Amino acid sequence: MEIVIAVFIGVWISLSALIAYRQIKKEYENTMENGSK
Amino acid sequence: MNIYFTGMCIAMAFFLGISCLISKKVKDAEDFYVAGRKAPLILIAGSMIASYTSTGMFMGDAAEAYEGALSAMIVFAGMQSAGYILGAVFFGRYLRRSGAMTIPEFFGRRFCSQKMQVLSAVTAIIMMSVYLLSVIQGVGTLMNVVTGMNYKVCIVIAIAVFTFISVVSGSRGVLITDTLMAGLFTVSMLISVIFIASKAGGWFSALTTLAQTPDTSALLTWEGRPDALYETGMDNMIWGISYGIVWCSVCAIGPWQSSRYLMAKDEHTVMRSAPIAAFGVFILEFFVCMTAVIINVLNPNLTESSHVWVWAAMNAVPTCLGVILMTGVLSAGISSATTFLSLIGASAANDLAVAKGNRSVRIGRFVMIMASFVVLVCAIANPPAIFVIMFLGGATAASSWMPVAVGCIFSRRMTKTGAFFGMLSGMAGCFAANLVKTIGGVNLPSYLDPAIIGIVCNVIAIFIGSSLTKVTEEEKRAREELFNIPESECDPVEVKKTLNWSLSGILVGVLMAGLMLVFWIIPLRMS
Numbered sequence: 273m274e275i276v277i278a279v280f281i282g283v284w285i286s287l288s289a290l291i292a293y294r295q296i297k298k299e300y301e302n303t304m305e306n307g308s309k
Numbered sequence: 310m311n312i313y314f315t316g317m318c319i320a321m322a323f324f325l326g327i328s329c330l331i332s333k334k335v336k337d338a339e340d341f342y343v344a345g346r347k348a349p350l351i352l353i354a355g356s357m358i359a360s361y362t363s364t365g366m367f368m369g370d371a372a373e374a375y376e377g378a379l380s381a382m383i384v385f386a387g388m389q390s391a392g393y394i395l396g397a398v399f400f401g402r403y404l405r406r407s408g409a410m411t412i413p414e415f416f417g418r419r420f421c422s423q424k425m426q427v428l429s430a431v432t433a434i435i436m437m438s439v440y441l442l443s444v445i446q447g448v449g450t451l452m453n454v455v456t457g458m459n460y461k462v463c464i465v466i467a468i469a470v471f472t473f474i475s476v477v478s479g480s481r482g483v484l485i486t487d488t489l490m491a492g493l494f495t496v497s498m499l500i501s502v503i504f505i506a507s508k509a510g511g512w513f514s515a516l517t518t519l520a521q522t523p524d525t526s527a528l529l530t531w532e533g534r535p536d537a538l539y540e541t542g543m544d545n546m547i548w549g550i551s552y553g554i555v556w557c558s559v560c561a562i563g564p565w566q567s568s569r570y571l572m573a574k575d576e577h578t579v580m581r582s583a584p585i586a587a588f589g590v591f592i593l594e595f596f597v598c599m600t601a602v603i604i605n606v607l608n609p610n611l612t613e614s615s616h617v618w619v620w621a622a623m624n625a626v627p628t629c630l631g632v633i634l635m636t637g638v639l640s641a642g643i644s645s646a647t648t649f650l651s652l653i654g655a656s657a658a659n660d661l662a663v664a665k666g667n668r669s670v671r672i673g674r675f676v677m678i679m680a681s682f683v684v685l686v687c688a689i690a691n692p693p694a695i696f697v698i699m700f701l702g703g704a705t706a707a708s709s710w711m712p713v714a715v716g717c718i719f720s721r722r723m724t725k726t727g728a729f730f731g732m733l734s735g736m737a738g739c740f741a742a743n744l745v746k747t748i749g750g751v752n753l754p755s756y757l758d759p760a761i762i763g764i765v766c767n768v769i770a771i772f773i774g775s776s777l778t779k780v781t782e783e784e785k786r787a788r789e790e791l792f793n794i795p796e797s798e799c800d801p802v803e804v805k806k807t808l809n810w811s812l813s814g815i816l817v818g819v820l821m822a823g824l825m826l827v828f829w830i831i832p833l834r835m836s
Binding site for chain 1: 384388391394531583794804807815818
């Protein structure tokens with residue numbers, strides 16, 4: 273069970289970072305596209 | 310005057326001196342409240358760690374781990390760290406982009422509503438006053454135990470110091486002293502961990518001893534000791550997860566955390582500070598709690614478990630290091646207190662008095678002095694309850710602000726009425742549940758914490774309020790403006806660097822899991 277805790281926390285943080293990364297990337301890409309039009 | 314008190318006095322004099330020097334650079338309200346919006350990465354990340362870390366962690370969280378709720382504390386600490394990563398991207402950078410002086414001003418502008426600004430200012434002042442009370446009680450208890458001086462005298466000294474720092478140097482001073490204090494307690498704590506573990510026979514050997522001794526064998530397991538928090542291990546775990554969610558919200562949108570973003574020099578700084586704060590806070594929580602458990606090897610019979618780190622500083626490390634460690638813990642408390650106090654002043658002056666320029670600074674300073682006086686009276690009149698009051702402050706932040714903070718950016722349908730009643734209902738729900746729990750003596754189940762009840766009330770009120778009213782054109786425009794990235798933030802080189810920083814958050818998750826495996830789980834399984 274302790275191992276489940278470690279894996280859960282690792283996945284929780286990594287997933288949050290991935291979601292945040294995708295949001296930043298999407299927003300910058302939209303801005304760049306709008307700027308170039 | 311013992312050596313610990315001497316060390317504390319030297320540290321306090323040093324921080325007072327620094328704040329006097331910084332005060333000369335405070336020219337206007339923007340300098341005073343948002344550090345001129347020029348703060349670099351190190352100050353933003355350092356201040357976020359310092360604002361989180363207080364006597365609540367060194368005394369409250371450590372006590373729970375010492376008593377037998379280690380795994381619940383680690384689950385809560387790990388989950389809350391994600392709040393920094395999500396908060397910076399989904400709230401912090403929009404906050405920074407708005408150019409507001411305070412978070413209540415941001416809410417007011419977003420919903421084009423003065424009422425919304427006033428309500429969020431009132432909730433901010435309540436939650437920060439409650440948290441300030443917890444911190445000052447912790448600092449007073451710490452100084453009282455370590456120096457032997459009267460508790461009330463200790464509180465007066467501590468309040469005088471952090472009030473002076475906040476009033477004289479404003480946010481600019483708070484950011485710099487916070488970062489220095491964060492450095493002091495992080496370094497002194499990590500070095501002390503080595504000495505404490507060594508005195509207990511070495512880190513891994515101490516874990517083996519704990520696991521093989523019948524009285525302490527439950528301490529390191531996921532279930533923990535029965536009755537440490539709740540009666541069963543599963544209830545402890547549910548508490549850890551529900552509080553992990555609540556504190557994830559607090560770290561994402563809590564005023565003492567997200568207000569740092571208003572001071573950042575640009576949006577890239579906001580986003581880059583997130584993985585540092587997430588990792589820094591987790592490392593501190595992990596080692597504070599693990600070491601508190603290891604102290605059971607040296608002294609399993611402490612009558613007051615919140616003094617576990619104080620006992621270790623005075624008995625398990627060299628005197629010189631113990632002095633630095635206690636000074637570091639004191640600094641941790643003072644650094645949080647300066648943040649709370651400066652935010653109380655900012656909200657009162659900018660959002661309630663709606664003052665501008667130097668008048669705003671004068672009002673802010675006056676309110677800070679008054680707030681310190683009120684907290685002083687409350688701290689003297691009430692017995693210390695560091696853990697309970699600290700969580701009450703966090704619960705109020707999560708229940709009143711979190712759904713509104715997320716919705717105001719990502720919901721097209723949330724109206725000012727929905728947001729207003731959501732925030733009000735969230736705070737009222739949390740407060741009512743706390744009343745039922747404390748005064749009514751009702752034992753709520755581990756998954757039904759007052760903060761969770763408050764969040765549910767908040768969301769329901771947002772839905773009802775927003776469905777009965779319509780989003781106005783000006784509200785729509787205010788929301789759309791948040792998504793216009795300023796040209797100055799679009800430098801491709803900086804954008805690429807920020808994306809790489811953001812990806813490093815994935816590595817932080819892997820490192821945290823690795824840390825738990827190496828320093829906790831593998832030694833436990835092998836013993």
